[in-house]
Amino acid sequence: MAFYEELVLRPLWVRNCRYHLVFIDAQRYRDLTKQQPEGANLIGRHYVVVPVDLGFLQSFHSKLILLLGDNGGRLLVGSGNLTFSGFGSNLEVYTSVDYSKSDTSALFLFQQVWNMILSLQKQYGHSRQADQILINAANRFTWLRNQASQLEETWFLHTLESPLLEQICQVLSNDTIRKATIISPFLDSEGKAVREIYRRLKPDEIKLIVQNQKAVANPISLDRLRAEGIPISLHLTSNDEPRYLHAKVYILEGERHNWVITGSANCTSAALLKSTRQGNFETVLVRKYDKSRDFTYLLDALNVSPLAYTPDQIIWKPQSEEPQVRQQQIYLLDATLHEHTITLRFTLSEPLASGLHLKAVISDTYHLPLQMVPDQDFSITNLPDEVYQQALGKPMLLYIEAMDEFGHAVDLGCNTLWINQSDELNSIRRGLPLLDIKAASYLADGIFASESEWNELRQSLARLIEIETRYIQNQTSHIGRFTNRSRASDQAQTEPTETEVFFTDESMVEDAEAEEASARLVYQETLEAFFEHLRGRLPGRQKETLLAEVGRDIAVHTSKPPTPPTPSTARQFQYLIRKYVDSLRNLNYMQNVPVEHVPQYYFLLNRVLWFLRHHQGISEETFLLLLRNMTTGLLGSGDEKAPLLEARSQRLIKRSLQKEWASDFAPIYALANAVVVEELSLSDQHNSFIDITSAEAEHCLASIFIVNGIPDFDSIDVIKAVLEIEEIMGQSVKNIATKLQLFVDQHLHKTIDLLAHWKQETILARKGVLDLNEVIRLEYAILDYCITRYDALKKIEEIDLMIEEASDGIFWAEKLGITESMSYFRNELIGLLSKKGELGLLARNYYENGKIADLEGRHDDAIRFLQQALVLAEKTGLVTIAMGSQVRLKSLLSEI
Incomplete structure (x- = not known):
């Protein structure tokens, strides 16, 4: 692992790659724990290693690297092990494939590899930390779920389900192979793989490229194959080549195409003729080329002799002896260190009479007693501080043994495992401090067991949530910097000091701006890392991703007794929420803050507010007031104009931001909050100023509909959101969904009227605007209102109003040149009008009505x-009406 840490991990690390997962053969893993534990300084701390145990005489033999980024990825499939020789001294072959937003042709290949990794973890992986890495990657690299098509010239094959040669023959089924050139350092002792290649492909020649004194084969088997009439010729690489030929390459020359297969598979029975049920795990890429493509350059690079040798003319490397089977009474599956707790999973082959002890090797060796709880998680809580302090910053090796009645150790043949230190692994993700990791975990779990946990959350949020006016620069070229300050005595503090302002002169502005830009990059990265960790633990994301993609049950959160925050701490949280509400009304702030932060903060502070209430940290009346103010602050109140005409909300409430809003389910949280406030305020237990009025409810609904559409309570995205609402509301998913649907239905008609009012209000505002950019912005808003109102009208099936809205939608989409929306509304309109009667007659009637309306102004x-x-005229072929309509529309359009 020293090679990996120094020459692979380190270069990726400095380029901000923070998720590292390594699958390794279990026997090789055991060898590493014995041979070079001192070389593994970062294992379990900066990366996770998953040992894969296929069984006796089977090998996890794949050599594959998958690199994923936000905008693309790189896949390498080859023959080199993750060692100095595999990446340095050996002769190896790798095939590299890239995916990017500008070239998405390889997406299907990346999806195949990703799904294979998930299946591998599901079948053979036991590490929950590995599960979490895969969950986080799936949530972050969403391009892996985009629609893709099979590549016509490249195939990715593996042996999880079926043998390689069987799959290769299916790929080659439409071609006839004339010549096979095979480079392989290993041939199985009985020559079964070569025999089967000949039986299935029937080539006229099989050319085996081997290295004298280093290739492994049985010459007697090769002679036997030649005697059977299999056309084998043996060729040697140059004796001047000192490097070990470890590459595995199959060049197949067919009548129609040439084929090249590269990867991990030697020409052996275990590699080619068996799946992982009996053989190795292998991965290869099959690539198809034009017949004119020549691959002799590969052989020229190896200086391959043109002369054919007989098996007895070659010095073969002796085959290694088969390892002895070791009796293993206990198998250690997974080990995690979190704070002062070690969590283990292990299996026992038979009951044990003597007690178990965990042997922990760090700098020193420690023996910790265990209870026998096979096939379940077992935790050693309150780990001695001496052990914990030694484990910080160092890898820890674990081993389970028994103790007899005299206190002597009894060897159970247990495998050795490096522990995964979850705190450190999570905290280094993109530089996220441990305090923020803890805060995100508290918010995800929803249980606060002590005042210190509340304080840790408060400290993290105060640093992360930037609802200060730090972006605002005033007109005299000085920059305001605002910082929270806590007073000496919490008892005397009612609210934290709000701001401390420092001014710079004009000459310092440029340097301050550069410093601010640099700080913003760090802040953005840390905030996104915080949300990424939080999202990965939430029930709406974790259950769906883990169960669907990794296939393992979720560990049930251990219940802790809830502890309310002190009044002082609760007031500071309230102050933070009020400051967020104030920021939503701050015009300068709303025009400068990164727009995706606003719904993110809303989601975050919603969870804080709900958990304050669950832990009796605030009164119900204060809870309802803050909940109402947050929701109306985000989505608007009943006395405000259309969102695109309100300066503070014009960047926030628009359909183009659907992705930003949906990432944290802010629309469903807002809808649930409106329902709760309306429900509780109608109980007459609270002051009327808390009531959410009908106008506010409709304003909220209309804003939600514009951004995210009308919720479909049967869709997976809404169900995932309701899973999270279920957690904070303490009600069943079915009950919540029913309430949300009822709230929408009750306010839908008036919301439709409000959308019509907003559209007309924006049309009128547009008439007095001279700035072309502002005109286009308002026209996009009008189209948003058309789309939103039409979708709402579909819910209540108001055909006449739908016809009017579809007609308006066509007009504004055409004016903006948005063909997708124009085509959608045209198709909808034809369907609607066809329900009204004969299309030709309708076309004439509409044309006449249009002329009359034009004359009347x-x-x-x-x-x-x-x-x-x-x-309708275009649909029915009424050319005269179509031309007349076009001329009049063009004239009207020029007047607007």
């Missing part, structure tokens, strides 16, 4: 009627 009605006439 009712331009909006004229546009709507003529748009409907045009669509």
Whole structure:
């Protein structure tokens, strides 16, 4: 592992790659724990190693590297082990494939590899820390779930389910192979793989490239194959080549194409003829090339002799002896260190009479007693501080043994395992401090067991949530810097000091701006890392991802007795929430803050507010007031104008931000909050100023609909969101979904009217605008309202109103040149009008109505009627009406 840590991990680390997962053969893993434990300084701390145990005489033999980034990835499939010789001194072959947003052709290949890794972890991996890495990767690299098509010239094959040669023959089924050139350092002792290649492919020639004195084969078996009539010729690489030929390459020359297979598979029975049920785990890439493509350059690079040798003319490397089977009474599956607790999972082959002890090797060796709890998680809590302090910053090796009645150790043949130190592994993800890891965990679990946990959350949020006006620069070129300060005595403190302002002169502005930009990059990365960790632990994400993709049951959170925060701590949380609400009303802040932060903070502070209430940290009346103010602050109150006409919300409430809003389920949280406030305020137990009015409810709904559409309470995304709402509301998913649906239904008609009002309000505002960019922005807003209102009308099946809205949608989409929306509304309109009667007659009627409205100066009605006439005329072939409608629409359009 010293090679991996120095020459692979370190270069990736300095490029901000923080997720490292290594799958390794279990026997090789055992050898590493005995041979070079001192070389593994970061194992279990900066990366996770998963030993894969396929069984006796079977090997996890794959050599594959998958690198994933936010915008692309790189896949390498080859022959080199993760060692100095595999990446340095040996002769190896790797095939490299890239994916990027500009070239997505390889996406299907990346998806195949990703799904294989998930299946591998599901079948053979036991590390929960590895599960978490895969969950986080799936949540972050969403491009892996984009739609993709099978590549026509590349295939990724592995042996999890079926033998390689069987799959290769399926790929080659439409071609006839004439010549096979095989480079392999190992041939199985009975020559079964070569015999089967010949039987299935029937090549005229099989050319075996081997290295004198270093290749492993049985010459008697090779002579036997030649005697059977199999056309084998043996060729040697140059004796001048000192490097070990470890590559595995199959060049197959067919009548129609040439094929090259590279990867981990030697020409052996275990590699080619068996799946992981009986053989090795192997991975290869099969690539198809034009017949003119020549691969003799590979042989030229090896200086391959043109002369054929007989098996007895070659000096073969002796085959290694088969390892002896060791009786293993106990098998250690997984080990994790979290704070002062070690959690283990292990299996026993038979009951033991003597007690078990955990042997922990760090700098010193410690023996810790265990209870026999096979096939279950077992925790050693209150780990001695001496052991814990030694484990910080160092790898820890674990081993389970028995103790007889005299206190002597009894060897049970247990495997040795490096412990995964979850605190350190999680805290180094993109530089996230341990304090933030803990805070995210508290928010995900929803249980605070002590005042110190509340304080840790408060400290983390105070640093992470930037709802200060730090972005705002005033007109005199000085920069305001605002910092929270805590007073000496919490008892005397009612609210933290809000701001401390420092001013710089004009000459310092440029340097301050550069410093601010640098700080912003660090802040953005830390905040995203915090949300990433939090999202990965939430029930709405974790259950769906883990069960669907990794396939393992979720560990049930151990219940802790809830502890309320002190009044002082609770007031500081309330202050943070009020400051967020104030920031939503701050025009300068809302025009400068990264827009995705606003719904993120809403989601985060919602959970804080709900958990304060669950832990009796605030009164119900204060809870409802803050909940209402947060929701109306985010989505608008009943006395505000259309969102795109309100300066503070014009960057926030628009359909193009759907992804930013949906990532933290902010729309469903907001909907649930409106329901709760309305439900509890109607109970007459609280002051009327807490009530969420009908106008506010409709304003909230309309804003949610604009950004995220009308919720479908049967969709997986909404169900995942409700899973999280279930946790904080303490009600069943079914009950919550029913309440949310009822709230939408009750306010839907008035919300539709509000959307029509907003649209008309924005149309009127547009008429007085001269700035072209502002005109286009308002037109996009009008189209958003058209789309949103049409979707809402579909829910109540108001055909006449839907026809009007679809006609308006066509007009504004056409004006903006948005063909997708225009096509959608045209298709919808044709379907609606066909329900009204004969299309040709309708086209004539609409055309006449349009002319009358135009003459009477009712331009909006004229546009709507003529748009409907045009669509129907084009559909029915009424050329005269179509041309007349186009001319009049063009004239009307020029007047607007």
